[in-house]
Amino acid sequence: MKQFMMIFIGEDYADLGLSPEEMQNRMGKWFAWSQKMDAAGIKHEGEALTSKIRRISGVERTAKDIASTELKEIVGGYYTVSAKDFDAVEEIAKDFPDYDLGSYVEIREVMVFDH
C-alpha cells in the first residue's frame, strides 16, 4: 500500500454563488464520499483551505495578495488515502462531488524516503 494525495482544484466555492440548497446537496455528497473512504479504512487526513492567497516570490521576497476571484483555479483542499496504485485512486476520485462545477482532482503519490 502506498499513500496518495488527492488535491482538489477549481473555482472557489464562494465565487460560484451557490444557493444554500445547492451547498447542502453538495455537502451531502462530500459527506457520503468521505464516509465511504472511512468505511474502507483508506482515508488518512484532509483539510479544506480558505480562499485568501498570499504569494511570495523572487529574491526580494515580494509578497502579493491574490483574490480568489482573479483565479479560476485554486487549491481548495486535499485528502490523503492509502491505495495500491494510481488506478485505484482514480477509482476513489470518481466520487469527488464537484466535477460539474468545473473543478478537478489531481492525484499525487506521497514520496517515501529510505531511512
Next chain:
Amino acid sequence: METKLIDHLFRYHSGKMVSVLTRIFGLSNLEIIEDAVQDTFLKASISWRKEQPENPEAWLTKAAKNRVLDIFRKLKSEQKLIPEIKAGFDSIATEELFLDAEIEDAQLRMIFTACHPKLDAKDQIVFALKTIAGFSTKEIASALLTKEETIKKRLLRAKKTIKTTNLAFKIPQGKELPERIDSVLNVIYLIFNEGFHSNKKEILVQKELCGEAIRLCKMLLKNKHTQIPESYALFALMCFHSARLDAKINTENELLDLKNQDRNKWSFPMIQLGNMMMNKAVETSQFSRYHYEAAIVVEHIKAPNFEQTDWNKILNYYKCLHKLQPSTSYLLTMAVVCLQSENYVKANYYFEQINPDDLAQRSYLFYGA
C-alpha cells in the same frame, strides 16, 4: 454512522437567519447580511465534510449569533449607521431574538416587506424567493422561466425601492393590516401557481415552489394577526392542488389534464389537511376568491371520476368568483363548464359576453372551445 441531513435545512435556515439579522441591523444592511449568511453556509458545508455536528440546526443558529458580532464590527469599522441598536450593544437582547417565536416574527416581517405595495409586483416574488426562501438567482430564473440577468435586475430594483422609500421592517398594524395581508396572500398564490401551472419538465423545481408557497402561508397561520379566514382558505386551496401534483405527470413525463389523471395517485393526507383548513376558513360570512377556488377543486376531488363531476356546483362557484372580480377568463371557463354538462344554450350565453380580444394571448382558447 450514517445520519441523514435534514431536507432543505440550509434553505429554510437561510430565510430565518436573514430575517433575524435584518431585524437587528435593519433593511439598509441587507447586502452585508446576505453575504454573512452565505458565508456561514459555505463554512458549514466545508467544515461538515469532516464531521457532521450532532445537532446541525443548533450549529447553524450558533453560527448566526456569532455573525451578529461580526456584522456589528464590520458596520462599526465602516462607520455606518446602525439602526435599531442603542449604544452599548446588548448581547442579551440579541440572544432573545433567536428564540423560535421571535424568529417567526422576523420572518413574517420579511414577508410583509417583500410584498409591500411599494414594490413592483414582479420584484415582490423574486425578492421573496431570494430573501425568505433562500433561492439563488439561478434557481429563481429557472423556476420562473426568466433570464438570470432579469432576476438580478429585479432584485436590485427591489432593494433600491426598499432603501429609497425607507420601508419599515415590521408587521403592519390596525387598518393597514387587512390590505397588506391581501397582497401577501396574492404573492404566495402567485408563487404557488408558478410551480403548479408550469409546463416545465423539471418537476422538482416546480414542487419546490409549491412547497415554498405552502410554507410561507403556514407562517401566516401561526401568527394571531394573520391567521384570518382568507389565509386558511388559501392554505386549503394549495393543499387540494398539491394533492394532485403527482398525478399531473404520466410516466413519460407528460402533463395530463384532469380527465386523464389517475385519481389513485392523489395524496389523501393532503386532502385531509385541506379539509381541516377549509373548516377553519369558512368561519366567516365573507368568502374570498380562495374560498371559491378551493371549493371548485374540492368538487373535482369529490367526483369519483371525471364524468360524474358536479358541473352545476362548479358553475355556481365561478359565478361567485366572477361577481367578486369580473374577468373574461371566468366567462370563458363558465362557458366551458356549461359545455361539460352539455348545456349549450347557457354556454352560448357566456360565449356571447366574451370579446376574444380581451383574452389577448389566450384567445386561441376561445376559438378552441
